[in-house]
Amino acid sequence: MKWAGLLGCEAVLSSMALMQANGIPGQKKMMSPLGQGQRDNPESHHSHHSHGHQPHHHGHQLHHSHMGHPSNGSCPPLLIRKDGDYHASRMMDEKSIQANQNMQPKKKHKKSGIPNKMKEKMEPIMPPMVMEDDSLKVQKNFICDHCYGAYRSSYHLKRHMLTHTGEKPYACDSCEMRFIQRYHLDRHKRVHSGEKPYQCDRCHQNFSRTDRLLRHRRLCTAGGVSKEEIQACCDSRASAYPQDPPSHTATWSPLQPSNNRLTV
DNA sequence: CTGGGGAGGGGGCCC
DNA sequence: CGGGCCCCCTCCCCA
Numbered sequence: 001m002k003w004a005g006l007l008g009c010e011a012v013l014s015s016m017a018l019m020q021a022n023g024i025p026g027q028k029k030m031m032s033p034l035g036q037g038q039r040d041n042p043e044s045h046h047s048h049h050s051h052g053h054q055p056h057h058h059g060h061q062l063h064h065s066h067m068g069h070p071s072n073g074s075c076p077p078l079l080i081r082k083d084g085d086y087h088a089s090r091m092m093d094e095k096s097i098q099a100n101q102n103m104q105p106k107k108k109h110k111k112s113g114i115p116n117k118m119k120e121k122m123e124p125i126m127p128p129m130v131m132e133d134d135s136l137k138v139q140k141n142f143i144c145d146h147c148y149g150a151y152r153s154s155y156h157l158k159r160h161m162l163t164h165t166g167e168k169p170y171a172c173d174s175c176e177m178r179f180i181q182r183y184h185l186d187r188h189k190r191v192h193s194g195e196k197p198y199q200c201d202r203c204h205q206n207f208s209r210t211d212r213l214l215r216h217r218r219l220c221t222a223g224g225v226s227k228e229e230i231q232a233c234c235d236s237r238a239s240a241y242p243q244d245p246p247s248h249t250a251t252w253s254p255l256q257p258s259n260n261r262l263t264v
Numbered sequence: 265c266t267g268g269g270g271a272g273g274g275g276g277c278c279c
Numbered sequence: 280c281g282g283g284c285c286c287c288c289t290c291c292c293c294a
Contacts (some may be wrong), residue, residue, distance in 0.1 A: 149271090151271085151272090152272075152273080153273095153283080153284070153285085154283080154284070154285095155283090155284055155285050155286085156271075156272080156273095158284095158285095159270085159271080160270075160271075163269085163270070177268085179268080179269085180269075180270080181269080181270085181271095181287095182286075182287085183286085183287060183288070183289095184267095184268070184269070184270095186287095187267085187268085188267075188268075191266090191267070208266085208267090209266090209267085210288070210289070211288090211289060211290065211291085212265090212266085214289075214290085215290090215291095266294100267293100267294090268292100268293085268294085269291100269292085269293085269294105270290100270291090270292085270293105271289100271290085271291090271292105272288105272289085272290080272291105273287105273288090273289085273290105274286105274287090274288085274289100275285100275286090275287090275288105276284105276285085276286080276287100277283105277284090277285085277286100278282105278283090278284085278285100279281105279282090279283085279284105
């Protein structure tokens with residue numbers, strides 16, 4: 001499909017339109033479409049809570065005025081192309097994208113080898129998802145007008161847009177840090193609390209982050225290392241982290257159970 | 265190594 | 280029931 005470079009401004013929805021349609025998580029005084037699942041309000045993070053489940057606010061105000069994006073407002077800051085928005089090309093929606101992905105080996109998690117920031121700088125001219133054989137590519141219909149980054153859903157695009165606007169909806173109530181993604185805020189909070197709820201079941205080493213634990217486990221189990229070797233490794237670590245194992249027998253686990261889906 | 269940041273993707277919820 | 284949107288988890292990069 002070669003539509004991406006062909007559209008004029010009139011053929012796209014602006015980010016404002018997108019935001020009006022969907023809401024941007026955490027624009028000050030508003031929260032995402034609480035009508036949609038009415039999840040957390042970022043501002044509610046200022047209140048104390050224990051992990052995770054904030055009171056839901058139901059603000060729905062959109063915040064139009066201060067995006068401060070660099071495109072001067074003469075053109076829409078986003079190029080949004082979806083079914084119906086652009087009739088000439090049949091753009092795939094999220095499900096179709098996923099279905100399409102099933103046609104190929106799943107490429108779990110990006111990695112072009114190009115640093116993300118570099119990619120943004122590299123792709124201002126031609127959108128990245130214009131491919132000769134799009135059947136082999138993940139369809140990403142949501143294009144950022146700032147960097148031409150392509151995203152699979154409006155949600156991912158909106159999230160990405162915050163990196164341009166500098167907006168960080170999720171504020172830490174213990175320090176001045178703010179985050180674009182809520183999960184990053186929750187992750188950050190453990191810096192303050194010092195908690196390391198993720199524990200390796202083998203060596204009982206504790207981690208504050210799931211990805212650290214997972215990486216640890218991968219390293220432990222990578223490359224045909226024998227069980228004995230792993231055990232030896234973990235035993236040595238265990239001496240440095242002489243904590244008692246958790247009572248449960250999960251392969252890993254947050255000491256405070258959560259709804260994560262990690263399976264090792 | 266630790267912490268922050270950007271992004272991919274699964275799955276749940278609502279319409 | 281399916282689509283759209285979103286949350287959450289995970290991954291990886293970088294400082």
